Amino acid sequence: MSQVWINETGFTLAELEKHLWNLLFRATIQKKEAFNKPTLGTLSAEGPSLRTLVLREVDTGKKILIAHTDRRSPKVREIQAEPRISWHFYDERRGFQLRLSGKAFLLAEGPLWEAQWAKTNPGSRKVYASLIAPGQPSEHPASGLPSGWDEGRLSEEESEQGKPNFMLIRSEISALDWLFLDARGHRRAVFRYQDGQLAQSQWCIP
Template structure:
């Protein structure tokens, strides 16, 4: 629920909790606006942005989670430089969230196993391309094994994706909330160190 509704003047604490609840909701349902976000990494020559599905958000740990093929460009970029950012916009609530943090790529560990167990056969197809994502091909192709363009992988076929599956965890150190209100916009910024919120301020939009 928008904390500014009915002329209520919310505290910074309420705004911060609201922002994280939008992220948590987004990570739980494809029907929510923040189910997808724009995820930014730093490359050798600049910045790279792409849409990803938000797979987890924890206000307690100050983390957000997305999945990737381990061979994808973003993984290499994070391993080279861990500074990342996330951008979300919800037309319904008129809220924009900007997150900055440091990312860690997990593969082949217990966290990866826990998240792999949550994936559906349909999700697993995303990790089954035979050539690496982004590799140049002579024809337009999904890169999937024969037949998998038009059907879901079997349990056995899907299992092959596990070695390409990576979980990217962002430890958020800055969160910025912007609300486009009819009676004037509002903006607030929050800083985190570890799990603690160490700074909160209203900002001019």
């Protein structure tokens, strides 16, 4: 049987695919995992646009990634204009690169949005309370938060002020490209999905 060997463990294509989605899921819980902070690629009017985001939730059954952002940020307008996106993950310790592509949907209401807001802590809610939209010019280095908010923790009530700016980026994945760097020879596999279901698996030359 055709297997890839990773740290003395052999994986078939099917086992590898499951393993990769499990690693993505694990990265939403273990913040120190390299896959916790991937790069999201969108298309802007000037060309490709990249930025780091925190991977907040993974639905391994439906092949969906969830990230949080500010609805006023440029990436939201880019996704509205062109929902096709790609994600890049690199785990130096494992020697894994993942490139995922798919379609992004923006959510600013509903049960999933409410549940994700409820999971955020006052520290991470702070950014959504900035009075000026992300990316706007400023005459001096500033966070845009109300005066006196930079230091210290927000009360529960204060942290709610950012909620109207809170938005989910829900990515439905249609392809996953895995590259494994190994001294004995690199390995690569590509998986394709249709409506959240695995439709094609293929080893590739790196």
